[in-house]
Amino acid sequence: MDGQGFRDARRQLRLSQGDLKDALNRRLGRSYDKPKISRWENGHEPVPSDVAQCLGDLVAGRPQHARVIVLANQKGGVGKTTSAINLAYGLSRHASRVLLIDMDPQATATVGLLAATSIDLYRQGRTMNEVVLGAKPLSEVIVPHETMLESGRPLPFDLAGSHIDLAETDSRREPGFDAVLREALEDLRGSYDYVVIDAPPNLGVLTWMALAAAEDVIIPVRTEPYDAMGVGLILSTITKVQRRLNPSLRLAGILPTQYGRRKSVDREVLAHLAQAMADKAPVLEPVPESAVFGHAARNGRIAAEVSASSPAAQVYLRLAAAIAGGKALPVADIPLETRDSGEA
Numbered sequence: 001m002d003g004q005g006f007r008d009a010r011r012q013l014r015l016s017q018g019d020l021k022d023a024l025n026r027r028l029g030r031s032y033d034k035p036k037i038s039r040w041e042n043g044h045e046p047v048p049s050d051v052a053q054c055l056g057d058l059v060a061g062r063p064q065h066a067r068v069i070v071l072a073n074q075k076g077g078v079g080k081t082t083s084a085i086n087l088a089y090g091l092s093r094h095a096s097r098v099l100l101i102d103m104d105p106q107a108t109a110t111v112g113l114l115a116a117t118s119i120d121l122y123r124q125g126r127t128m129n130e131v132v133l134g135a136k137p138l139s140e141v142i143v144p145h146e147t148m149l150e151s152g153r154p155l156p157f158d159l160a161g162s163h164i165d166l167a168e169t170d171s172r173r174e175p176g177f178d179a180v181l182r183e184a185l186e187d188l189r190g191s192y193d194y195v196v197i198d199a200p201p202n203l204g205v206l207t208w209m210a211l212a213a214a215e216d217v218i219i220p221v222r223t224e225p226y227d228a229m230g231v232g233l234i235l236s237t238i239t240k241v242q243r244r245l246n247p248s249l250r251l252a253g254i255l256p257t258q259y260g261r262r263k264s265v266d267r268e269v270l271a272h273l274a275q276a277m278a279d280k281a282p283v284l285e286p287v288p289e290s291a292v293f294g295h296a297a298r299n300g301r302i303a304a305e306v307s308a309s310s311p312a313a314q315v316y317l318r319l320a321a322a323i324a325g326g327k328a329l330p331v332a333d334i335p336l337e338t339r340d341s342g343e344a
């Protein structure tokens, strides 16, 4: 096994270098340190055969279980879709098997990524509506990541697309209907490392389905006073889903978006959010307000890919790296003073 193979295997296992070191030491009775792992990965030292064997065993025995992350908030325009796409892209840099599911009848992610091809999907009956109605298994509607986009590049992850007709499912009544997505994902859990779900801007059955299917929920919130006040509503929905449908659902964090570091109102809202969430959920590192998202979207691209070095895209890339590395998610640095700096 060479250094690259070693690193790929560690990433497949979603372990940090420190965690892998501990796992190897436990299994092999050694006392390797973290720099040793780096030296193997950088090819500065050969990977010992028993270590390679042990890593292979870990990969073979890893849980065949995708981690499902949903971006949800009943408020519109808070950055759910932007976060879902950029996070899915970021995760695809660390893990080969990422699926983005568009559960929003507005189909913003689907149309944004696939442009005209999204109409073909609808004509072919390859959208989430078919899955939700039980007409097709999820695997039959997925657009594989090899698909070439109009930009002449392949999709960076698999995509299960949406269409406006998904809105009709909101009025459907059927026992256990809110477990449909969880059920549909069951067969594919072994095929993906991460599944990212973009939820619609309401607390209807499509959002419940997404929450019922997930391990983690991230709530994007604009740092606007009214938007921040609405967080209580999605939190109480999450509590109900945890109690009634999905006890393994975890609130991974509140993700402030469109944050203006230099605006006193934004800093105040961020500080209030952190205070209100103190015993409930971490407030994650805010995504700055930035034109890169709108610019990328207008060109059918993903900001984290085309503007990877912009500070705003970097926040998503850091979040993805933390998730993929099994590390604590980056949290907001709460401003102590909230006076306007006058730089806005």
Ligand SMILES: Nc1ncnc2c1ncn2[C@@H]1O[C@H](COP(=O)(O)OP(=O)(O)OP(=O)(O)O)[C@@H](O)[C@H]1O
Residues within 6 Å of the ligand: 075, 076, 077, 078, 079, 080, 081, 082, 083, 104, 106, 108, 200, 201, 257, 258, 259, 287, 288, 289, 290, 291, 293, 294, 297, 312
């Ligand atoms: N950090 C940001 N800075 C500036 N603009 C942003 C940022 N994040 C998202 N936007 C823009 O805000 C708008 C709404 O974002 P997005 O579509 O991701 O929100 P949403 O919550 O998915 O909306 P909906 O509820 O309608 O589905 C888009 O035009 C997007 O480009």
Ligand SMILES: [Mg+2]
Residues within 6 Å of the ligand: 080, 081, 082, 104, 108, 198, 199
């Ligand atoms: Mg959206």
